[in-house]
């Protein structure tokens with residue numbers, strides 16, 4: 001599965017802790033992150049991640065682009081609901097695309113725990129079917 005990891009500044013410690021706690025599960029997947037979040041996770045774990053730009057510089061949009069291309073299977077986006085963000089439109093666009101394409105999205109640690117447990121159980125295997133179908137359609 002392709003998994004995106006994103007956290008606003010006041011939630012980065014939470015996501016780093018989360019990545020440490022679930023490193024074993026996450027290591028079995030392809031990980032993507034916005035620049036600063038991913039750098040923090042790489043420093044704290046042995047996980048490999050593809051780093052996009054920092055969120056305010058277009059990283060959210062780059063992940064949104066992967067969603068639009070049916071290349072992202074799960075989004076862990078620890079949002080800070082108490083701080084205004086300069087790139088609010090990008091954040092809303094990313095969340096909107098998750099809803100457009102029915103991509104599982106966790107915006108806080110409690111939901112992320114549930115989704116990662118589901119991922120580990122195989123509950124997200126339907127994404128392989130969706131992506132497989134997409135590939136076949138493109139090949140026709």
Ligand SMILES: O=C(CO)COP(=O)(O)O
Pocket residue numbers: 006007008009033034035036037038053054055056059060091
């Ligand atoms: O701003 C972000 C998400 O909206 C996260 O970006 P960084 O990981 O680069 O801080």
